[in-house]
Amino acid sequence: MSSYDADFSGGVRVAVTAAPITPLDVLCATGTSYFGSPPVPYVPGVQGVGTRPDGTPVWFATDAGMRPGDGSMAEYANVPEADIVELPPGADPALVAALGLSAVAAWQSLTSCGDLRRGEQVLILGGGGIVGQAAIQIARLLGARRVVTACRSARAQARAAELGADAVVPLLDDDTVPDLAARLRVALDGPLDLVLDPLFGIPAAAALQVLHPGGRLVNLGGSAAPTAPIDSATLRSGSLRILGYTNNSLTKPERAETLRTIAAHAAAGRLSVSYEAVPLSEAPAAWTAQSSGAATSRQVLLPR
Template sequence: MTAAPVVPLDLLCASGTSYFGRPAVPYVPGVQGVGVVADSTVHPVGGRAFVATAAGMAPGDGSQAPWCSVPDGDVVLLADGDGVTDAAVAAIGLSGVAAWMALTWRAQLRPGERVLVLGAGGAVGQAAVGAARALGAGRVVAVARPGSSAERSRAAGADVVVELGAGVDELAAQLTEACGGAADVVVDPVFGPVATAASRALAPGGRLVNLGSAAGDTAELSSAVLRSRGASVLGYTNNALTAGQRADALHAVLAVAAAGELSVAHETLPLADVRTAWERTAAGSGARLVLLP
């Protein structure tokens, strides 16, 4: 392994409170990472590779170690010399896959449509902003906390950043105005009251794709709003993807990153600082923390 991020899913699985249940211990965490193939009957030895693991979700060890053993089907070979460092790939990783597939596979984004990205200062949000622009969105509006989170959203390429602070009614009005009338697609890694406001900003035929619950596990959605606008609320998880879908999405996202159109803010730490990385991630460090074994 050359780079392994610490992501919220690692902490959630380790806590035993995820819907995967309590993990069998001991195990090495790390649901994704980048490395070099050391041994395989399928992939060339020495090949640069991205790996996904089920660490914390099923028996077995993960990526936050010098070595990681995974089935050949969970290895995605990467191009060399594309200008995207291993740490940058690790930071984008499955967050980029989720953003890309939420926009394409679930939301069926069409060129010119207006995209609203909630939690845009996070890894999924930053990737969604870049992906939406690359896919031809007519307008990309980011929603983020004031301060560094909002700055990351701007750096990701959002046309407008709406900073959180208002109540649901006022926020819904702010989002509608920022979108230039309404949002065709909402990428939602947060749910909670922010999703409530975003649902009220949906255009006729709008689609809200939920990928997580960072702001709360429940949101209040108006039946009248959804029915009158023919809007859809769609769930998304990377676990629903086939290995082929995941590989294709990762390659697509990294091609956009190689073109300089998509990135996720990150910071690297040596593997020896894994405790610090976990504590900072749990506290909400902002930038994605990537361990270098």
């Protein structure tokens, strides 16, 4: 995870200005993703922000850890033209890097997958994570009537409130489905229409208990548990819908359009997430913090 010299033929030589360390990077590097163990040595980093040779600011994606080739955690990256997205003037590189594909997932989960409509009430599970932080603000931008979130740590709960959540429900280590569902009911004001769920497990099962008939739950992760205690009667009695989302379902033009929208909101001060800017020289410590779960915000490497 340092500067490197490479053959830049066949791609655009991007000078990296910010590279986030994401959970996917850790999964790829440890060989625990469904892509298997990557050929080594390689430079990690599935996304980043930088500048073209002419100075144009861009966001870019890489296949580092998924296919042979190096990623964004370096001073330069070789990037295919199709994986580059030009950024609007005034977009902060570190913030755009911190938002990145997590914010894309939040936006698309709420819109194309979850079909959020103006005036609906939304529940964001895991509101302290990057996806959750982005989703709270995006739901507001898209006209949600009320945004409720559920978070585990006191820091995450405070951050969610700062970002505009109308109510914040604590997630407890000894939660049962009935107990958490009861707390969620108290926090809601009227029908709950849509749940954004990067957690699964007990939080997802409890959220289904309080969904309005015909409501939707969009799952885009399983950080709480890989399975959930969901019963058939709850689904059938409410005609509920459980939808799965992954960024892998997006075309590159769809991803680019969403990234540009997110970057424009960030540049205008309407969208932000918590992150820690770290010099590339301190990448090993930042990587350890991310991989061990000790990091309290997204780690973003600044190579330049």
